[in-house]
Amino acid sequence: MKRAFALEPFSRDHNDGLHLARALREERPDAPALARAAWERELSDHFAEEERLLGPLAGGDSARLYEEHRQIEQLISELPTSCVALGQALEDHIRWEERVLFPAIESRMTPDQEATLAQEALKMEHRRWEICPNRAEIVQRRLDRLHPGA
Numbered sequence: 001m002k003r004a005f006a007l008e009p010f011s012r013d014h015n016d017g018l019h020l021a022r023a024l025r026e027e028r029p030d031a032p033a034l035a036r037a038a039w040e041r042e043l044s045d046h047f048a049e050e051e052r053l054l055g056p057l058a059g060g061d062s063a064r065l066y067e068e069h070r071q072i073e074q075l076i077s078e079l080p081t082s083c084v085a086l087g088q089a090l091e092d093h094i095r096w097e098e099r100v101l102f103p104a105i106e107s108r109m110t111p112d113q114e115a116t117l118a119q120e121a122l123k124m125e126h127r128r129w130e131i132c133p134n135r136a137e138i139v140q141r142r143l144d145r146l147h148p149g150a
C-alpha cells in the first residue's frame with residue numbers, strides 16, 4: 001500500500017536509517033561515528049516527533065514504540081561495543097514501523113488527524129533540508145506526481 005503523504009517524512013528518514021543500520025551490522029569502521037552524528041542530527045528528533053505525533057495515534061502499539069526507542073538510545077550510548085546489536089535493533093524497529101505501525105495508523109486516523117499530522121510532519125521535513133539538501137528535490141518530485149501540471 002502507498003504510504004500516506006502525512007507519514008512520508010518519517011519514511012524518508014527511514015531510508016537513511018536503513019543505510020546506517022547496514023553500516024552498523026557490517027561493523028564498518030566509521031559506523032559508530034556515523035551513528036552518533038545521525039543521533040545528533042536526525043534520529044533524536046525523529047524519535048521525539050514519532051512519540052509526539054504518532055504515539056497518540058498508535059493505540060496498543062504505542063508501548064512498543066516507546067520501548068524500542070529507549071532500547072536504541074541505550075545501544076547508542078554503548079557504542080562501539082553495541083555496533084552490531086544497534087544495527088539489528090534499528091533495522092528491526094524501522095521494518096516494524098513500516099510494516100505494522102504505519103499501516104495501522106493509516107487505517108485508523110481520521111481526515112482531520114491526517115491533516116494535522118501532515119502539517120506537523122512537514123515542519124520536520126523542512127528541518128531535514130538544512131542537513132540533507134537533496135530531500136527538497138525528492139519532495140518536489142513527489143508533489144509534482146501528486147499534482148501534475150500544478
Ligand SMILES: [Fe+2]
Pocket residue numbers: 047050069093097
Ligand atoms: Fe521509531
Ligand SMILES: [Fe+2]
Pocket residue numbers: 010014046050094097
Ligand atoms: Fe521511525
